[in-house]
Amino acid sequence: MPDQAVTQNDKLSPNEDAAIRTVPTGLFIDGRWQDADRTMPVVDPSTERELCSVADASPADGMRALDAAAAAQDSWAQTSPRERSTILADAYRLMIENVDRLALIMTLEMGKPLAEARGEVSYAAEFFRWFAEEAVRIDGGYMQAPAGGSRFLVTRQPVGPTLLITPWNFPMAMGTRKIGPAIAAGCASVIKPASQTPLSILALADLLSEAGLPPGVVNVVTTSQSDDVMAPLILDPRSRKLSFTGSTGVGKHLLELCARTVMRTSMELGGNAPFLVFDDADLDAAVDGAMAAKMRNIGQACTAANRILVQRGVAEEFTKRLTERMSELPMGRGVEDGVVVGPLINRAAVDKVGELIADAVARGATVALGGTPVDRPGYFYPASVLTDVADDAQMCHTEIFGPVAAISTFETEDEAIRRANDTPFGLVSYVYTENLRRGLRVCEALEAGMVGLNQGVVSNPAAPFGGIKESGLGREGGFTGIDEFLETKYIGVAL
Incomplete structure (x- = not known):
C-alpha cells in the first residue's frame, strides 16, 4: 500500500480528514508509488491551510516516468481492444462507487461546491465509459486503386508515448478526458496535474491500478517545477504526443517546444x-x-x-x-x-x-x-x-x-x-x-x-470539445476524441 496523505489541517472534520488520508502522496511510476526528494504543499483555498504534502518531482523523476511509458508502449499497443475497453469500464465503475470520496477530495483541494464536485466526478467517469465503447470501434479502410492493379489498406495505430498536462479548475474531468482516449487507443502516458490540485489525479491513478491497468501505461508526476520537468520530456524523441489544457500563453510556449520534434499536439486553451x-x-x-x-x-x-x-x-x-x-x-x-x-x-x-x-x-x-x-x-x-x-x-x-x-x-x-x-x-x-x-x-x-x-x-x-483561433487545436471527446491519439497508416498492396 502506498504512503497516504498526512493532513496538516487540524480544522478538518473527521470525514474530510479521512478522505484526504486515502490519497497516495508519491509519484506513480511503472505501476508503483515512489517517493521524491522533495515535497510540496496542497492548500485548501477556503481556509488557506495546508491539507497535506505530496511528492515534488524533479526532472530526473519525470524522465523515469517517460522511461516507464516508453517501455510499456509496445506491449500495451498490442493488447486487444476488448481488454483496453474492459479496464476502462472497470475504472468507470470504481469512480461511480467512490463518487462521494472523490468529490470531497476535489472540493477540499480546489474549493468548488460539493454538489458540483459530485457532478464533475460523474462527468469525468463518463469519459472512461465513452472511450471504453470507442476502444472496440477503431476502424480502417480497404479499397481498390482507381486505376486498378493494387489495393489501398488503411489502418490506424497508437501514436505512441503521450504527455498529458491538466489544469486545476476541473482536475478530474480534464484527466479522464485525456487518459481515457489514450488508454483506448493503446498509448502509454505520463500525466502532470496542476500543482494546486494534484490529489484528484493521484486518487484517479490509484483507481486505475485497482482496475487492472498494467504498470507503466499511466504514470503520474506531481511537481512545482512544471517547465523544468516537462520540457525535457517534450524534447525527447520518444514522446510522440502532447495533450494540454491551460492558458493560451503557456500553450504557445509548449507549441514552440513541440515544433522542435514535430510532435503531435492537441491544445484546449483560453476562452472569451x-x-x-x-x-x-x-x-x-x-x-x-x-x-x-x-x-x-x-x-x-x-x-x-x-x-x-x-x-x-x-x-x-x-x-x-x-x-x-x-x-x-x-x-x-x-x-x-x-x-x-x-x-x-x-x-x-x-x-x-x-x-x-x-x-x-x-x-x-x-x-x-x-x-x-x-x-x-x-x-x-x-x-x-x-x-x-x-x-x-x-x-x-x-x-x-x-x-x-x-x-x-x-x-x-x-x-x-x-x-x-x-x-x-x-x-x-x-x-x-x-x-x-x-x-x-x-x-x-x-x-x-x-x-x-x-x-x-x-x-x-459524447460531443467534440475544442476551439478555434487562439483557443486551441484538436478536439477532445465525441467520436473524434480518440483520433487525436491515433496515426493513420496507408499500405499499398500490389496484386
Missing part, C-alpha cells in the same frame, strides 16, 4: 465566451442559461460566459432578473450545505478579479451587485454584476475566471455578431433566441468551436 441574448429570447431560460454558463465552477472555467451581450429592448429586465439570482447565491466553504460560491483558487485570482472590476468601473461600468472582496479567511470573492461594461474594458479581452457577470447592450444582430467575434479566442459562444432561423444564422456566423443555442452548458463526453 460571448453570451448573446436577443429580444425574442425566453428570458427565464436565458437567465437560467447565464447562471449556468457564468457560475459553473465559481466562474473559473474556460467556457464561462465572459461577455454577456443583451439586446437593448430586454436588457433592463434581463439584468434585473440575473442580479436577483446572483444576489441569492450562498457563499462559503464548498463542503458546507447549499454553498454555491466557493473560494477562488488562490490570492492572485482574487486580486485579478478586483483589478478587472476596478478597470471596468474606471471605463464607465456600474456595479449592480458585489464588486468588493470579503473580509474572511480563504480566497473568496462575492458574486458580482456589472452593467454598461465597455468593449475596451480589460475583462472583455481576458478571462475573468471569477463570479463576475459583465453585461453590455447591443442594438442589431449584425452588431452582436461583430462584437462577439472581436476577440482572438474562439472556444465557445452562447445564443438565446426563440427564432430558429436567427438562431442557426447567428450560430453559423459565430467564430467558435462550440455554440450553445438556448443552453448554457455545452460539455458532454
Whole structure:
C-alpha cells in the first residue's frame, strides 16, 4: 500500500480528514508509488491551510516516468481492444462507487461546491465509459486503386508515448478526458496535474491500478517545477504526443517546444465566451442559461460566459432578473450545505478579479451587485454584476475566471455578431433566441468551436470539445476524441 496523505489541517472534520488520508502522496511510476526528494504543499483555498504534502518531482523523476511509458508502449499497443475497453469500464465503475470520496477530495483541494464536485466526478467517469465503447470501434479502410492493379489498406495505430498536462479548475474531468482516449487507443502516458490540485489525479491513478491497468501505461508526476520537468520530456524523441489544457500563453510556449520534434499536439486553451441574448429570447431560460454558463465552477472555467451581450429592448429586465439570482447565491466553504460560491483558487485570482472590476468601473461600468472582496479567511470573492461594461474594458479581452457577470447592450444582430467575434479566442459562444432561423444564422456566423443555442452548458463526453483561433487545436471527446491519439497508416498492396 502506498504512503497516504498526512493532513496538516487540524480544522478538518473527521470525514474530510479521512478522505484526504486515502490519497497516495508519491509519484506513480511503472505501476508503483515512489517517493521524491522533495515535497510540496496542497492548500485548501477556503481556509488557506495546508491539507497535506505530496511528492515534488524533479526532472530526473519525470524522465523515469517517460522511461516507464516508453517501455510499456509496445506491449500495451498490442493488447486487444476488448481488454483496453474492459479496464476502462472497470475504472468507470470504481469512480461511480467512490463518487462521494472523490468529490470531497476535489472540493477540499480546489474549493468548488460539493454538489458540483459530485457532478464533475460523474462527468469525468463518463469519459472512461465513452472511450471504453470507442476502444472496440477503431476502424480502417480497404479499397481498390482507381486505376486498378493494387489495393489501398488503411489502418490506424497508437501514436505512441503521450504527455498529458491538466489544469486545476476541473482536475478530474480534464484527466479522464485525456487518459481515457489514450488508454483506448493503446498509448502509454505520463500525466502532470496542476500543482494546486494534484490529489484528484493521484486518487484517479490509484483507481486505475485497482482496475487492472498494467504498470507503466499511466504514470503520474506531481511537481512545482512544471517547465523544468516537462520540457525535457517534450524534447525527447520518444514522446510522440502532447495533450494540454491551460492558458493560451503557456500553450504557445509548449507549441514552440513541440515544433522542435514535430510532435503531435492537441491544445484546449483560453476562452472569451460571448453570451448573446436577443429580444425574442425566453428570458427565464436565458437567465437560467447565464447562471449556468457564468457560475459553473465559481466562474473559473474556460467556457464561462465572459461577455454577456443583451439586446437593448430586454436588457433592463434581463439584468434585473440575473442580479436577483446572483444576489441569492450562498457563499462559503464548498463542503458546507447549499454553498454555491466557493473560494477562488488562490490570492492572485482574487486580486485579478478586483483589478478587472476596478478597470471596468474606471471605463464607465456600474456595479449592480458585489464588486468588493470579503473580509474572511480563504480566497473568496462575492458574486458580482456589472452593467454598461465597455468593449475596451480589460475583462472583455481576458478571462475573468471569477463570479463576475459583465453585461453590455447591443442594438442589431449584425452588431452582436461583430462584437462577439472581436476577440482572438474562439472556444465557445452562447445564443438565446426563440427564432430558429436567427438562431442557426447567428450560430453559423459565430467564430467558435462550440455554440450553445438556448443552453448554457455545452460539455458532454459524447460531443467534440475544442476551439478555434487562439483557443486551441484538436478536439477532445465525441467520436473524434480518440483520433487525436491515433496515426493513420496507408499500405499499398500490389496484386
